[in-house]
Amino acid sequence: MSNKLINLSGINKSFDGTMVLDDLNLYIRENEFLTLLGPSGCGKTTTLRIIGGFETPDSGQVFFNGEDITNVPPNKRQLNTVFQKYALFTHMNIAENIAFGLKIKNKSKSYIDDKIKYALKLVNLDGYEKRMPHQLSGGQQQRIAIARAIVNEPKVLLLDEPLGALDLKLRQDMQYELIRLKNELGITFIYVTHDQEEALTMSDTIVVMNQGYIQQIGTPEMIYNEPENAFVADFIGESNIIDATMIKDELVSFLGCKWACVDKGFGNNKPVDVVIRPEDIVLKESGQGTLDGEVTHVIFKGVHYEMEVMAGGYEWLVHSTSMFPVGTKVSISVDPFNIQIMNKPESEDEEATRIEE
């Protein structure tokens, strides 16, 4: 896992004067499932297209296995792409689609036939050789697009929102398929999506992007539990983000109360943001927690109740399996390790991300 297979160094890209990527630096390790996650227009697809060779950066370099491939055309790169809308060749049948890359490389017929069989088995579509793309459902077409890419044995598979056009159930099935494929093939996946749940489910590493900047890189757990700034906290999952002051190490003050936390090193009396996940809030009887308030809304969500609690002048979002009716006086309590402290945006980069919200 430690070998840096792809390295993006100082990538800048703008379209018609609009900056899309600003000094992007990123490396991708071998056999990693790395997801570029962010809202539309954050530069994630452009990053993928630069890796695939479909866009050239204005400045900066792309390294593959230590070799500069910035100006190498897509057909000379050891990676393959699965496009958002499948991009199957509609005038060829499924077998011809899958064989396309192999025929270009002048592989023998028996080799190609074996590969087609193998790839169709891998994506659970044995026997579909003679069908035409338009006879297949969206999910099947997407699996063919994956099969067409992987028969070329790429070192890296690039996937551009491949599940975006599928319905929820199919999308969930395909997520498991992709994880299985990745484990069976042992190749590196670079995956682009705006769906945070998809990213959390499948990735080894998530790169959260916004406005052409990388906001945070980390494992799904790190991104979810320890977001580095308000954008990441807000984009990944639901959260309560509150203005706060760091009084000293392990003590933070917000909404007129002092709260014990576990974070250190932010300095004394420094303004910070605090993020608390809705499921980490414990509702107690009035007077027994840190901050008293009143339940204003309750919605049943299946697994849990979603409640809004007005306390300390802030509307708290709370997820809990036990229900408190509207109007109940409650008290909010949060375990110290569930209070996540984040620096206020200071640099210009981070500022830009806040303005957009």
Next chain:
Amino acid sequence: MKNKRNLLAGPYLVWSVAFIIIPLIMVFYYGFIDRDGAFTLENIMAIASPEHSKALWISIRLSLISTVICFLLAYPLAMILANMSVNQNQFIVLVFILPMWMNFLLRTLAWQTLLEKNGVINSVLKFLSLPTINIINTEAAIILGMVYNFLPFMVLPIYNSLARMDHDVINAARDLGANNVQTFLRIIFPLSIPGVVSGVTMVFVPALTTFVISAILGGSKILLIGNVIEQEFTQASNWNLGSGLSIVLMIFIIISMVISSILDKDGEGNML
């Protein structure tokens, strides 16, 4: 509701019965009788006579050559247009369409003036002491006229099919290792065939039946089948023979339509 809406098609229905169906029936009626009104196949078989079959053969040959030239000129142009943004290519498309706003007959007469022995082109060439060209009243002039008049009908359907192509399909071919030539031969060209077929039909059929271009630029020295038919109707007043030859020409057109509809299964190219 549905019946009411069908009524809206009424005026067109009347139109097509009066000016398409009835004339067609009349052509068939005249084609299969002789001057005395007796049934005969002679008018149809007349195509086998040397002068008629020669005219038909020249028509087919010149239309085919014109179609090929149109295709060779149109495809690269359509590719360039398709690769431009809409804002960029609007001007070029306009330049291209502009002559089409002028009357077909005028355009052809303009070519006559240009190409004549003492016409505009030769005057300029003489003035520059360059050798003059002498192509008026030759097959070359007729081909030039056909290409000039019908070229837009080749460009537009090909442009349509290229412009609608999903760019990621081309990217996918590149991604799978195909170079530019392989991508064109295996992906771009095969996917544009509906447009090509439609363009070929739209050039070949009017070129096959034209008599104006050959009359003006061929100086009635070169008779196309269209000229022969026209003369039977207007000069010889032999409606029966004219109708019979028209039926034969229709058969050739139907054959070319059938071929194109087989090649263009999805009817994609007919979106002009």
